[in-house]
Amino acid sequence: MFTSLSLHQPVIAQTETRVNRNAPRLPIQLNKKKKKQDASDRGRPTRRRAMGNRNDCPGTSIPLTALIPDNGVSKVVEANPTFWFFIPYKSSKIPRGEFILQDEAHNDVYRTSLSIDKGEGIVGVSLVSKKTLEINKTYQWYFKLYCDRDESSTPIYLRGWVQRIVLQPQQEKQLSTVTSLRDRVAFYAQNGIWYSALTELAKLRLSNPENKTFVRYWLQLLNYLDLQDLSNKPLIGKVN
Secondary structure: OOOOOOOOOOOOOOOOOOOOOOOOOOOOOOOOOOOOOOHHHOOOOOEOEOOOOOOOOOOOOOOOEEOOOOOOOEEEOOOOOEEEEEEOOOHHHOOEEEEEEEOOOOOEEEEEEEOOOOOOEEEEEEOOOOOOOOEOOEEEEEEEEEOOOOOOOOOEEEEEEEEEOOOOHHHHHHHHOOOOHHHHHHHHHHOOOHHHHHHHHHHHHHHOOOOHHHHHHHHHHHHHOOOHHHOOOOEEEEOO
């Protein structure tokens, strides 16, 4: 069974990381703690829910949403991670989209246009193989949707932060004993590496869409992130 964990438990520097030495097993049972914002997260605001009406997109019952914690820098182990978003519009309503990755000095690392042709649901945007995250560097990203074909139209957007980390030797050893994608999800979730946990579980769900167990695990992760209103939204796949 999972022990309780904090979303902002540091996992960057080896001297600061707390390692769960017991091999985690699903089902994912995460006990909530009061969230504390790490000092290093100050000045790095996120926007995981699209807000306001200063754009050309109509209002929806559930807004455009990023599947991330509601503050701070989220962790990942992949050099080319996938970012997950809930799109509340039919594809006919959003002629174009854009994904931007920047370094902390606001320089573009990656910028790409997206063709959103899969309709309402949860989609993934992956960083292309030629653009990799450097270890222990922090990046910010923007996900934008345009609801008007006019080049001067105002998009609806989300913003978040990501940092690629290196596992401790104890963590590497623990992960090397994992024999299934299911347990990789558990490992990443237990250690607060949310981008990786969501992507591994999305792989399971997309390859086994009728598997009720994987659906339950997905709901548990969404609930922990306080995104339970997305529980009945379809997982569509990648859009790039």
